[in-house]
Amino acid sequence: MAARTNDTPAAFNPDEVHLADFGRRFAALLIDWALCLLTAGFYADPRAVAWPPVLVLIVVDTIFIGLFGQTPGMALTGVRCISVRDGGAIGLGRAFVRAILLALLIPAVIMDASRRGWHDRAAGSVVVSKRRD
Secondary structure (H helix, E strand, C coil): CCCCCCCCCCCCCCCCCCECCHHHHHHHHHHHHHHHHHHHCCCCCCCCCCHHHHHHHHHHHHHHHHHHCCCHHHHHHCEEEEECCCCCCCCHHHHHHHHHHHHCCHHHHCECCCCCEHHHHHHCEEEEECCCC
16 A cells, blocks of 8 residues: 555555556547647637737636546546546636646646646646556
């Protein structure tokens, strides 16, 4: 059994879930980013104005992760974002915090032993694989 850190809730046990690997998580982000670029392209040129795709990414991540536990890219790559407390969806508020930090990118690539980036830690979430790695 893995040692728990002081800020890891007792309901989360990394031994009982399959943590998503970095490759799947990154692939999901690339798919979501491509979809955001396409969507933002309907109302702004992403080559001229950089913020619209980022705004779309924040909105998509907030709604899809908050309510359903996964974005379209996550669904295609077989990963989910769940609450460390109960294993369910994290809700819109925590998903919004996670999305803002994800948009900053740096917090997302700094991971702990449980493969949780700063954005996951702040939101109380963990990204798990829906199928065996």
